[in-house]
Amino acid sequence: MLINADFSRRAVMAHEHYQWVASPQAGVERVMLDRVGQEQARATSIVRYAPESVFPAHRHPGGEEVLVLSGVFSEGQAHYSEGWYLRNPPGSSHQPASAQGAVIFVKLCQMPRQERLRVRINTRDPAAWRSERGREVCPLFSAGYEQVCLQRVPPGALLFAQPVDGAEVLVLDGEATAFGQSYGRGSWLRLPPGETANVAGGPQGATVYLKTGHLGHVRP
Template identity: 60%
Template sequence: MRINADFSKPAFVLPDQYEWRPSPQAGVERVMLDRVGEEKARATSVVRYAPQSFFPVHSHPGGEEILVLSGTFSEDNRHYPAGWYLRSPPGSSHRPFSEEGVVIFVKLWQMDREETEEVRLDTNNPANWVVEPEREYCPLYSDSSENVRLVRLPAGASVFSGSTPGAEIFVLQGSVLDRQRTYSSGSWVRLPAGVYTDFAAGGQGAKFYIKTGRLGEH
């Protein structure tokens, strides 16, 4: 299966384009944003757990990255409400479930195989944010190949300050604009390396997840 699998071209999915598809586990559905492979795939998805749903214990040979969008995501005996960021390195395992139901942004098989760091970060905590003129950001993860953070921008502020090696954005609040369209909350955008001076926060400002670097097929 190949969905938005040409990483040399821009790709986007807006909320009104979501196609919810069942997963192999009852009560769990996903919107496939990009995908290379079948069930074991390099994939970026929005995943929805119905209340009282779960996955059996399983491992992630290529690692897993999660941002909790709404509800509460649980694994083993730990519980993470909306705003938590979870990063589990290659070879990790867990039993994920949700008592109340949850929607999460998920990335699979997109880490360096040598990565070992586990991250569990509450982005609701102001202490985890850095405040700069015209922008605020919450660092989530970085290494020599990628940088992941949440960003808050006031209305009209530019998303990029210069050229980018490639970027992936998931809009959480407000909107991001370019010359062609508006990316409202729930929109996903992937851009190849280039200069994107026309990307800016909309009239109500914007809060978004952004990853730069290591975007291509693995």
């Protein structure tokens, strides 16, 4: 299965265009944002867990990155509410579930084999944020091959102070503008190198998930 599989091209999914597709597990649906492969795929998705849904225990040979967007997402006896960022390295395993229901942003099979860091960050904790270049930033992960953070972008301010080698943006709150369009909460943009200069905070600003540096080595 190929969905937005040419990483040299812009890909956009506005929240109002979500199309929920049932997963193989009852009670779990997903919006496929990009995908290269079948169930064991390099994939980026919005995943929705119905209350009391449980996914079978499984391994992630290529790693998994999760941002909890709403509800409570669980791994065994560990429970993560809205705002938690999780990073499970290649070779890790878990049994995800949600007693009350949850929506999460998930990236699968996108980590290098040598990554070993397990990350758990509560982005709702004020101590996780710092001031950088006139805005608030919550660092989530940084390595030579990618940088991940949350940013609170002021109204009208450009997201990027300088050119970057491609970027992925998920609007978490407020509104972002790009290429003459407005994108509200839940909208996702994947921008190749050369197409990142026009992204800015909307009239009320925006809080965004931002990943950079990871697209330069992905083959279309």
